Amino acid sequence: xxxxxxxARDIMLKAVSVAAAEEVALADCWRRVLAEEIVxxxxxxxxxxxxxxxxxxxxxEVTGAAPQRPVTLEVVDDIPAGSVPRADVRPGTAAKxxxxxxxPAGATGVVRREDTREADGRVAIFAGAGAAANICRRGEEIxxxxxxxxAGTVVNVGAMxxxxxxxxxxxxxxxxxxxxxLATGSEVADVDxxxxxxxxRNSNSYMLTxxxxxxxxxxxxxxxxxxxxxxxxxxxxxxxxxxMIVTTGGVSxxxxxxxxxxxxxxGIEVLFDRVGIKPGMPVLAGFRDGKPxxxxxGNPAAASVAFEQIVRPALLKMGGRRxxxxxxxxxxxxxxxVKTSGAVRFVWARCQPVNGSLTVEPLPLQGNxxxxxxxxxxxxxxxxxxxxxxxxxxxxxVCLLADL
Amino acid sequence: xxxxxxxARDIMLKAVSVAAAEEVALADCWRRVLAEEIVxxxxxxxxxxxxxxxxxxxxxEVTGAAPQRPVTLEVVDDIPAGSVPRADVRPGTAAKxxxxxxxPAGATGVVRREDTREADGRVAIFAGAGAAANICRRGEEIxxxxxxxxAGTVVNVGAMxxxxxxxxxxxxxxxxxxxxxLATGSEVADVDxxxxxxxxRNSNSYMLTxxxxxxxxxxxxxxxxxxxxxxxxxxxxxxxxxxMIVTTGGVSxxxxxxxxxxxxxxGIEVLFDRVGIKPGMPVLAGFRDGKPxxxxxGNPAAASVAFEQIVRPALLKMGGRRxxxxxxxxxxxxxxxVKTSGAVRFVWARCQPVNGSLTVEPLPLQGNxxxxxxxxxxxxxxxxxxxxxxxxxxxxxVCLLADL
Numbered sequence: 001x002x003x004x005x006x007x008a009r010d011i012m013l014k015a016v017s018v019a020a021a022e023e024v025a026l027a028d029c030w031r032r033v034l035a036e037e038i039v040x041x042x043x044x045x046x047x048x049x050x051x052x053x054x055x056x057x058x059x060x061e062v063t064g065a066a067p068q069r070p071v072t073l074e075v076v077d078d079i080p081a082g083s084v085p086r087a088d089v090r091p092g093t094a095a096k097x098x099x100x101x102x103x104p105a106g107a108t109g110v111v112r113r114e115d116t117r118e119a120d121g122r123v124a125i126f127a128g129a130g131a132a133a134n135i136c137r138r139g140e141e142i143x144x145x146x147x148x149x150x151a152g153t154v155v156n157v158g159a160m161x162x163x164x165x166x167x168x169x170x171x172x173x174x175x176x177x178x179x180x181x182l183a184t185g186s187e188v189a190d191v192d193x194x195x196x197x198x199x200x201r202n203s204n205s206y207m208l209t210x211x212x213x214x215x216x217x218x219x220x221x222x223x224x225x226x227x228x229x230x231x232x233x234x235x236x237x238x239x240x241x242x243x244m245i246v247t248t249g250g251v252s253x254x255x256x257x258x259x260x261x262x263x264x265x266x267g268i269e270v271l272f273d274r275v276g277i278k279p280g281m282p283v284l285a286g287f288r289d290g291k292p293x294x295x296x297x298g299n300p301a302a303a304s305v306a307f308e309q310i311v312r313p314a315l316l317k318m319g320g321r322r323x324x325x326x327x328x329x330x331x332x333x334x335x336x337x338v339k340t341s342g343a344v345r346f347v348w349a350r351c352q353p354v355n356g357s358l359t360v361e362p363l364p365l366q367g368n369x370x371x372x373x374x375x376x377x378x379x380x381x382x383x384x385x386x387x388x389x390x391x392x393x394x395x396x397x398v399c400l401l402a403d404l
Numbered sequence: 405x406x407x408x409x410x411x412a413r414d415i416m417l418k419a420v421s422v423a424a425a426e427e428v429a430l431a432d433c434w435r436r437v438l439a440e441e442i443v444x445x446x447x448x449x450x451x452x453x454x455x456x457x458x459x460x461x462x463x464x465e466v467t468g469a470a471p472q473r474p475v476t477l478e479v480v481d482d483i484p485a486g487s488v489p490r491a492d493v494r495p496g497t498a499a500k501x502x503x504x505x506x507x508p509a510g511a512t513g514v515v516r517r518e519d520t521r522e523a524d525g526r527v528a529i530f531a532g533a534g535a536a537a538n539i540c541r542r543g544e545e546i547x548x549x550x551x552x553x554x555a556g557t558v559v560n561v562g563a564m565x566x567x568x569x570x571x572x573x574x575x576x577x578x579x580x581x582x583x584x585x586l587a588t589g590s591e592v593a594d595v596d597x598x599x600x601x602x603x604x605r606n607s608n609s610y611m612l613t614x615x616x617x618x619x620x621x622x623x624x625x626x627x628x629x630x631x632x633x634x635x636x637x638x639x640x641x642x643x644x645x646x647x648m649i650v651t652t653g654g655v656s657x658x659x660x661x662x663x664x665x666x667x668x669x670x671g672i673e674v675l676f677d678r679v680g681i682k683p684g685m686p687v688l689a690g691f692r693d694g695k696p697x698x699x700x701x702g703n704p705a706a707a708s709v710a711f712e713q714i715v716r717p718a719l720l721k722m723g724g725r726r727x728x729x730x731x732x733x734x735x736x737x738x739x740x741x742v743k744t745s746g747a748v749r750f751v752w753a754r755c756q757p758v759n760g761s762l763t764v765e766p767l768p769l770q771g772n773x774x775x776x777x778x779x780x781x782x783x784x785x786x787x788x789x790x791x792x793x794x795x796x797x798x799x800x801x802v803c804l805l806a807d808l
Binding site: 376 | 450774
């Protein structure tokens with residue numbers, strides 16, 4: 001059954017479930033996906049806090065202070081960071097205070113140390129205007145009960161800092177889906193095996209290893225199986241507790257029946273077997289015992305595009321991500337693209353901003369040799385089915401491969 | 405000594421050296437940096453190869469073949485993928501061939517199986533025009549001796565596939581620099597410790613953990629040290645073989661002397677102590693025994709920006725990267741930014757393409773509370789020193805935090 005891209009995506013998304021959650025030490029949470037909404041248990045700052053070294057005092061008393069009109073106050077406390085005030089501040093008094101220390105009761109402002117001179121238990125204030133602004137108020141950044149980070153968020157630099165700030169030592173994150181990768185093909189030799197005449201290297205499993213990792217999942221390499229149904233079935237049996245099984249090869253016109261036979265013998269229900277995209281048409285998607293099986297083309301360009309367009313969104317859903325679609329935008333085509341196709345086509349490309357506008361250049365070698373282009377690619381041009389040849393200067397739709 | 409940003413970057417870059425290389429299993433090379441130029445040892449494809457299932461034959465013999473004018477040939481061989489031809493193809497003969505199999509000597513084209521019918525050792529060819537194009541020529545994608553991936557390249561999807569294709573089972577990659585992270589401050593409690601009155605959590609070490617990982621390096625958490633010179637020195641002694649030591653706190657106006665004292669006692673040469681950027685001015689950069697030391701502000705916004713602008717390029721250089729600068733572009737400011745400053749200012753922002761043009765929105769809470777903004781940020785607006793307030797609709801320079 002051949003299906004349009006949107007239908008294939010939809011079927012794949014329905015076939016997968018969101019992974020279970022686990023608690024992970026915060027230092028190991030970068031790029032993980034939060035499985036809990038992070039709610040602040042307390043205000044931050046947890047107390048009125050001085051943003052600088054100086055003297056906490058009654059702000060109204062020092063408004064007019066100047067070098068030639070100093071205001072002199074009695075120093076009643078010395079509050080280093082990490083301590084708590086031992087005395088309140090009353091009119092006529094001040095407390096020495098360090099950056100980050102709690103502002104004592106009674107104080108309504110802080111004057112920075114550079115505008116003061118302390119001697120014999122008294123401090124002369126030389127500039128007091130603006131003292132009231134030098135207090136970071138309790139809760140001014142985060143209020144207790146505030147929803148700070150949503151579930152489904154990828155833990156980035158800001159989220160790591162926030163989780164720490166809120167004392168989340170072991171946040172709940174989704175388990176990383178485990179994806180078994182098997183290359184089929186009697187002509188395929190693994191990267192560390194001898195290369196007999198007539199053989200080529202298994203590049204698909206490694207290309208897909210990077211694509212799986214980029215989707216936040218964990219690749220499990222099952223190696224290479226030659227083109228025999230029992231051999232492939234035997235190797236797939238080693239997938240163990242993997243959450244998705246992806247194979248390459250055995251799905252194109254001639255040897256098409258091979259993976260179909262494997263699915264039939266294993267009792268894998270076929271969801272679809274072709275998708276209207278170019279490259280990447282042969283995709284034998286199946287389902288058994290709650291697990292999705294995906295048979296991709298043995299051609300690297302086809303396998304890579306089909307994974308990117310059909311498998312990746314499902315894998316992101318499994319990993320708990322809410323934003324499962326790559327950012328799309330328009331960009332100015334800076335070289336012609338003349339190939340036409342009855343199916344939607346994806347073209348490896350390099351997208352670059354120039355004076356605030358996005359330009360995009362299709363990269364050469366879209367066939368088997370696409371790996372060279374993929375090294376430089378940061379985008380895919382999306383060419384709708386039935387488009388005419390496109391001249392340089394056309395606006396085209398672009399799918400960005402990195403988060404902008 | 406206060407220095408401009410460019411000078412600080414330059415001093416840091418000169419203070420660091422590129423890491424040694426190590427061999428790593430290809431499956432573990434994603435995001436690693438290649439320490440060798442990858443040169444193809446052989447042609448790819450390694451032989452003339454069929455891109456489809458069909459019959460290899462003398463192309464000139466079947467040019468005019470059609471369903472009503474079939475050309476019939478004797479089948480002299482059957483070449484599955486992974487095998488080698490046992491017979492040459494001569495005029496009047498053909499060899500059955502599978503996708504990926506070597507094209508036999510004498511054959512000058514391949515006709516796809518759908519356009520043939522085989523029976524009794526003979527095959528009828530119904531469509532032969534274009535047969536000559538159905539051969540992937542030896543070396544047409546990669547020629548032996550070709551420089552395929554440059555040293556200094558980050559291993560992405562395409563590079564992983566190419567390395568596998570070329571049989572690079574254990575590429576040489578740069579060792580990941582190890583970065584010790586120590587938070588100083590008597591008011592700072594680590595994320596899993598009790599939180600006494602007057603204390604706040606150590607968010608800096610975790611925020612920087614993410615920044616270090618994002619730079620391809622390995623964070624080593626040294627925990628929290630209270631504001632006492634011997635305590636800080638004792639903790640820094642646990643950094644062991646780390647390649648860079650980054651601390652937070654102890655460098656702002658009042659407690660400035662603390663880290664200066666640590667450096668003096670440890671014999672760390674001071675390279676500079678302030679940088680003309682906002683936020684992020686206090687940066688105590690030092691050097692001892694071939695290792696850089698960087699003392700950042702205890703304020704998360706300041707520490708994060710100074711790391712991003714000054715430390716990250718040096719860390720990328722240490723990790724073997726050649727492209728150490730974030731992509732910069734112009735973008736349309738969609739909200740006003742009114743703060744002015746005598747130093748260049750970096751503002752967390754969200755950059756989005758709209759109809760092929762880039763827009764950028766400054767995010768709120770640039771002070772301590774910047775972590776909330778950093779969760780959503782994908783860019784920093786760069787506001788030159790002395791800029792006037794900027795109205796919505798201005799074009800501004802933007803530093804993209806993700807590779808576009």
